Amino acid sequence: MTGRLLVGIDAGSSATKCVLLWRxxxxxxxxxxxxxxxxxxxxxxxxxxxxxxLGQALGAAGAGVEDIASCVATGYGRGSVELPxxxxxxxxxxxxxxxxxxxxxxPDVRHVIDIGGQDTKVIRLSSxxxxxxxxxxxxxxxxxxxxxxxxxxxxxxxxSEVDRLAMSSTSRLTLNSYCTVFTSTEVLERIKAxxxxxxxxxxxxxxxxxxxVEMLSTGGTxxxxxxxxxxxxxxxxxxAALEEALECPVRLPxxxxxxxxxxxxxxxxxxxxxxxxxxxxxRAGAAPSAAACDGCSCQPSTQSRHSRALDGGRPC
Amino acid sequence: MSSAAVKRIxxxxxxxxxLLMREYFLDLDAAGRDVxxxxxxxxxxxxxxxxxxxxxxxxxxxxxxALLGARRLSHELIPRAASLGYCAESCSYMxxxxxxxxxxxxxLREMYGVSGPPRPDLLVYSTNQCRDVQDWFSHFGRRHDAMxxxxxxxxxxxxxxxxHVADVRAQLEQLIERIEIRFERKxxxxxxxxxxxxxxxxxxxxxxxxxxxxxxxSPHTFWDMCxxxxxxxxxxxxxxxxxxxxxxxxxxxxxxxxxxxxxxxxRWRIYWEGMPVWPRLRELSEKFFDLxxxxxxxxxxxxxVFEPYAGGDPLDWMARTSLAIFINRDEAWKxxxxxxxxxxxxxxxxxxxxxxxxxxxTNSRYGMPERLRxxxxxxxLVLDGDLSDLRFFSTAQSMTNIEAFIEQLEERR
Numbered sequence: 001m002t003g004r005l006l007v008g009i010d011a012g013s014s015a016t017k018c019v020l021l022w023r024x025x026x027x028x029x030x031x032x033x034x035x036x037x038x039x040x041x042x043x044x045x046x047x048x049x050x051x052x053x054l055g056q057a058l059g060a061a062g063a064g065v066e067d068i069a070s071c072v073a074t075g076y077g078r079g080s081v082e083l084p085x086x087x088x089x090x091x092x093x094x095x096x097x098x099x100x101x102x103x104x105x106x107p108d109v110r111h112v113i114d115i116g117g118q119d120t121k122v123i124r125l126s127s128x129x130x131x132x133x134x135x136x137x138x139x140x141x142x143x144x145x146x147x148x149x150x151x152x153x154x155x156x157x158x159x160s161e162v163d164r165l166a167m168s169s170t171s172r173l174t175l176n177s178y179c180t181v182f183t184s185t186e187v188l189e190r191i192k193a194x195x196x197x198x199x200x201x202x203x204x205x206x207x208x209x210x211x212x213v214e215m216l217s218t219g220g221t222x223x224x225x226x227x228x229x230x231x232x233x234x235x236x237x238x239x240a241a242l243e244e245a246l247e248c249p250v251r252l253p254x255x256x257x258x259x260x261x262x263x264x265x266x267x268x269x270x271x272x273x274x275x276x277x278x279x280x281x282x283r284a285g286a287a288p289s290a291a292a293c294d295g296c297s298c299q300p301s302t303q304s305r306h307s308r309a310l311d312g313g314r315p316c
Numbered sequence: 317m318s319s320a321a322v323k324r325i326x327x328x329x330x331x332x333x334x335l336l337m338r339e340y341f342l343d344l345d346a347a348g349r350d351v352x353x354x355x356x357x358x359x360x361x362x363x364x365x366x367x368x369x370x371x372x373x374x375x376x377x378x379x380x381x382a383l384l385g386a387r388r389l390s391h392e393l394i395p396r397a398a399s400l401g402y403c404a405e406s407c408s409y410m411x412x413x414x415x416x417x418x419x420x421x422x423x424l425r426e427m428y429g430v431s432g433p434p435r436p437d438l439l440v441y442s443t444n445q446c447r448d449v450q451d452w453f454s455h456f457g458r459r460h461d462a463m464x465x466x467x468x469x470x471x472x473x474x475x476x477x478x479x480h481v482a483d484v485r486a487q488l489e490q491l492i493e494r495i496e497i498r499f500e501r502k503x504x505x506x507x508x509x510x511x512x513x514x515x516x517x518x519x520x521x522x523x524x525x526x527x528x529x530x531x532x533x534s535p536h537t538f539w540d541m542c543x544x545x546x547x548x549x550x551x552x553x554x555x556x557x558x559x560x561x562x563x564x565x566x567x568x569x570x571x572x573x574x575x576x577x578x579x580x581x582x583r584w585r586i587y588w589e590g591m592p593v594w595p596r597l598r599e600l601s602e603k604f605f606d607l608x609x610x611x612x613x614x615x616x617x618x619x620x621v622f623e624p625y626a627g628g629d630p631l632d633w634m635a636r637t638s639l640a641i642f643i644n645r646d647e648a649w650k651x652x653x654x655x656x657x658x659x660x661x662x663x664x665x666x667x668x669x670x671x672x673x674x675x676x677x678t679n680s681r682y683g684m685p686e687r688l689r690x691x692x693x694x695x696x697l698v699l700d701g702d703l704s705d706l707r708f709f710s711t712a713q714s715m716t717n718i719e720a721f722i723e724q725l726e727e728r729r
Contacts (some may be wrong), residue, residue, distance in 0.1 A: 076712055095720040096727075119713060130727040133689070136717055138700045 005067045006032065008264030009054060010094060011046045011077030014117030014145060015039050015230060017261040018053035020061050023069060023269060032269060036061030037258055046077025054083075072097065072264035076118075092267060094260045095134050099123045101263030102226045105253040110223025113212055113242065113250070114259070115231040117145040120208070122215040127223075135215035141180045143211030145231045151204055154184045159234060162201050166237035169202035174210075183207065205241035213245050226251040228259035322580050324605060327540060329564045333547070336560055340550060341428040347373035348434030354499065355434045357456065359449045360549050361619070361641050362442040363467065363488060363634055365515050368553045369508040370495060375434050376550055377452065380424070381409025384416055385594035385704025387423050394705060407448035408673040408704035414455055436460055438499070440491065442467040444644045446676040463498055465491050469639055474646045476639050484635035509630045511553040516625035516633070521561035522548045523621035528568040529612040530661060533577030534585070535568045538611035539601035540578060542592045548620045577610075584609035584725055585662055589654065590669030591616060591677045591703040596711060603715055607722045613661045615642055615654075616677070643676055650679060655692065665695045665725050667718075672701070672708040695728065697721040 006021040017039045021032040038056035042049045050073070058064060070088035073081035074097040083089050094114070102112040103125065112123040119136055120143045126132040137143050141150070152159045173195060177183040183204070190200045208231070225248055232238045233256045242250045253259055347353040356372035358364045360379075367374050384390055390408055393415025398404050400418075402411050413433075416422055422432035439457050441449040443466065450466055457464035469484045492503050522545070528535050536544075544564060551557035570576075586604070588611045593600060604611055619642055625633045642650060658666060666688060668680035675681065680698045689696040699717055701709035 076716065093716050093720040093723055095716070096723045131724045133695070134720060134724070136713060 004069055005035065005061070005063055006265045006268040007054065007057075007068055007071035007083075008097070008261040008266070008268060009050050009071065009073045009075075009078075009081050010097065010258075010260035010264060011050050011073065011075040011081055012042060012094070012116055012230070012260070013076050013119075014042060015257065016042045016046065016049035016053045016075070016077065017258050018050075018057040019258050019261040019265045020057050020063070021265045021269065022061075032266070035063065037255070037261070039257060042077060046080035047082060050077070050081040070268045072268040074260050074264045088268075090268070092264065095121055095123055095136075096131060097260045097263035097267060098228050099125060099131050099134075099263065100266050101259035101261075102228055102253060103129050104262065104266055105259075106224055106226050106251055108224050109226045109251070111216070111225045113225065113227045113232075114229040115143075115145065115208065115212075115227065115238065116229045120144050120211060120215070122212060137211060137215065142183070143208045145229075147180045147183070147208065148204060148231065148235070150180050151184050151187055155187065162204070163235040163237050165198040166201035166205055166235075167198075167240065169196070169198040169237075171196065171199040173199040173203040173206075175200075175203045175207050177207075202237060202241065205235065205237045206245065208238065209241040209245035212242060224251060225249070226253060228253060228256045230257045233257035322605075324578070325576060327536070327544070327564075327567065329544065329560070329567055332560060332563060333544060336547060336551075336556060338428055339556070341424060341430055344373050344375050344434045345428070345430035354437040356438040356440060357436040357453065358439075359441045359445060359453070361445055361638060361643075362440055363491065363638070365508060365511045365553050365630070365634060366488065366492060366495075366503070367438070367440060369511045370499070370501065370503055372438065373434070374550075375436070377413055377433065377456075378409055379546065379550055380416070380422070380433055381407075381413050381704060382592075382594050383423060384412040385409070386597060388595045388706065389416070389423070390595070390704040391707055393419060404705075405673055407446070407452065408702055410448050410452040410455075411673075412704055413452065417456075417459065436462045438462060438495065439464045440466070442469065442638055444469045444471070444638045444641060446643075446674075463494075465494055467491065467638070469635075469644065471644055472646045473639060473644060474649050476636065480639050481632065481635045484638055485629075485631050488631050488634060505630075512625050512630035512633055514555065514558060515553040516622065518548055518552060518554075518557050518561060519620060519622040520624055521558065521565055523618075525561060525565045525568055526613070526617055526621065528565070528572050529610075531572045532585075532662070533575070533579065533582035534610045534612045535571030535576055535578055537578045537601070537604070538588045538592075538614045538617065539597060539604070541614070541617045542597060545617055545620065579605055579608055579610040581608050582610045584664045584722060586611045587654075587658055587661065587663045587666045588614040588616070588669065589666060589679055591671045591674050593669065593671075593699075593701045593709055594704055595706050596701075596709060596714075599711065599715075600718075603718055607719065609665075609722060611667075613657060613663070615679075618657075619643065647679075647682060647684060651684060651688065654684075654688065658688075658692065658694065663694070665697065665721060667721070668696065668698045670698055670700050671703050673705060674703050677703075695721065695724050 004023040008019045010017040019037045020035040022035040024031050036057040038053045040049050040052045068087050071083055072090050072092055074092050074094045078091045098114045099112050102109050110125050114121045122135045124133040141147050152162050175183055175186055177186045187200055227250050239250050239252055347355050354372050356367040357375050357377055358367055360376055364374050390412040394404055394411040396415035396418040397411040424430050424432050439453040441453040453464055467487045470480050496502055547557035547560050586609050622637045668685050670680045671678050685696045685698055699714050
């Protein structure tokens with residue numbers, strides 16, 4: 001196999017993400033730089049979504065399947081991801097991949113909080129960067145992106161508007177309900193009672209943050225905390241709610257929704273072939289500024305800016 | 317490595333087990349229709365030796381509950397029980413069994429050609445395992461207008477004292493007296509002693525079978541033993557069960573001698589704490605097989621390994637045994653037992669099954685996983701699910717959890 005592309009595909013419940021890394025050698029050291037990336041809705045067909053995301057990313061990179069050295073697939077749909085038989089393909093859970101991606105950006109991170117479409121994970125890393133422990137939410141939509149989307153639909157508001165409202169909240173309102181359905185009802189009751197919409201909106205994000213706190217292992221969040229996943233990508237209020245609940249800063253990587261795919265691509269290089277040269281992780285994982293990406297939806301026109309951000313350059 | 321590429325080696329005793337189970341259920345069915353024979357229902361760690369010594373054919377409804385779960389029927393049956401007012405989050409064995417009775421159709425018909433569970437003349441439960449059996453058996457006592465008798469041993473014990481044993485022994489004597497009066501027959505104490513001797517011998521054999529997993533690689537896994545444990549629950553005190561476990565023990569020891577592994581290239585040794593997930597037994601078995609992880613020990617299977625009977629008063633032994641089972645102990649005792657067992661089996665990781673409808677067999681609710689994780693520096697996973705009700709178990713999420721758990725173990729090695 002002579003290809004130089006490392007591929008990470010994160011086939012999530014809501015969105016499928018793909019990140020491509022070019023393997024390069026400079027001054028005797030192997031490095032990786034982002035060549036392309038894409039995100040598409042997963043829909044009902046993970047295999048098709050993976051093909052679509054990979055195709056878009058390859059197009060952005062000006063590369064083809066023949067350039068792929070190895071791939072790691074992750075996410076709930078990882079079992080459906082297929083590549084031409086000659087390509088090395090491994091499947092790893094999103095827990096491992098998100099941890100790896102976050103660690104590449106923030107080598108000192110000790111807790112990674114991934115809030116996805118249908119589950120939320122809290123991953124604890126040891127001081128040497130290995131996965132020490134993790135928790136996932138129980139079989140329930142509470143505390144996930146689905147929770148927010150469901151309530152946004154009931155309120156007839158786009159999620160971006162819910163986020164904007166929440167960021168203008170000035171009152172500390174908490175919701176009592178645990179269940180997505182009951183929370184929707186409680187939200188309507190609060191509106192009838194005259195509570196400010198922005199406070200109710202922020203209350204929803206606090207509800208998710210409280211679920212995260214439940215999942216932290218004893219000892220709380222010693223060390224740096226980073227958040228990944230689609231929810232924090234599109235909702236600044238989620239970061240604010242997490243920082244309020246955890247009483248510490250929460251770092252937002254560049255393109256947090258791609259953290260799983262990014263970590264998967266890095267792992268594709270680290271575990272696929274012992275003959276591959278070791279990576280200069282300092283180059284691939286230089287910590288960028290923690291300022292949030294503006295959420296420009298990763299349109300092809302913005303890919304070059306985001307690629308620099310993934311590599312550790314200045315954020316958008 | 318996929319289960320398609322590497323085949324598991326079947327246990328030869330499996331065919332013998334099928335015959336044994338068939339004989340058991342056919343005899344139960346015959347007893348239920350024979351006016352000269354009596355059927356007693358008993359809880360799984362209840363005083364079945366007394367019932368057998370009286371000559372009852374003994375049936376264990378929990379086995380039927382497990383069967384309904386394994387056949388993935390619970391989600392259809394539990395709502396029927398709920399229609400009578402049984403909470404859907406109460407014991408899913410109980411709810412499934414009551415629902416099945418209401419539906420009038422049991423998988424026993426397809427499996428063994430019998431109409432279903434035998435009609436009871438007597439139901440005897442012990443709350444040493446949980447409270448739900450009291451309500452379960454009371455339901456069927458009303459349903460069949462049959463005598464119901466309950467034992468209520470002291471619960472959640474650390475040390476077992478003479479007072480505890482005396483309490484339960486007295487309850488056993490009262491039970492015997494009630495049965496003698498109701499069914500107009502005297503208990504033959506010599507027969508009871510012989511039954512207890514066989515029961516103890518059976519339990520010891522079962523323990524030896526389980527202990528073959530101390531060997532690396534293990535000749536069997538938890539998924540195998542969930543199937544092969546049926547006789548030690550259903551046929552305590554019988555010679556047929558003793559013969560069966562002699563054969564199984566011999567086969568496992570032969571595997572040990574030959575180095576035959578239940579999981580080829582065994583890389584991880586896991587302990588399963590809590591109930592099986594019966595409707596997903598095969599999928600979980602295959603997942604661990606593919607991950608080269610052997611579940612080498614469990615609380616559930618070990619629950620029928622009793623202290624040996626060394627002669628003396630059989631009721632004393634029965635009383636002590638019913639108090640000493642894991643489920644009836646306090647948290648501190650359970651933790652010490654688990655710690656000792658984890659070390660003994662050389663376990664790499666510990667999985668707790670948080671069974672929604674079985675709090676008594678779930679030990680992850682009061683901080684034990686975290687305490688063990690920190691004290692032993694051992695990776696611990698808590699899986700949410702249930703013993704029978706798939707509505708509480710997310711297959712996709714659980715499989716991801718298990719895979720991530722193994723990935724965590726890999727990073728530690």
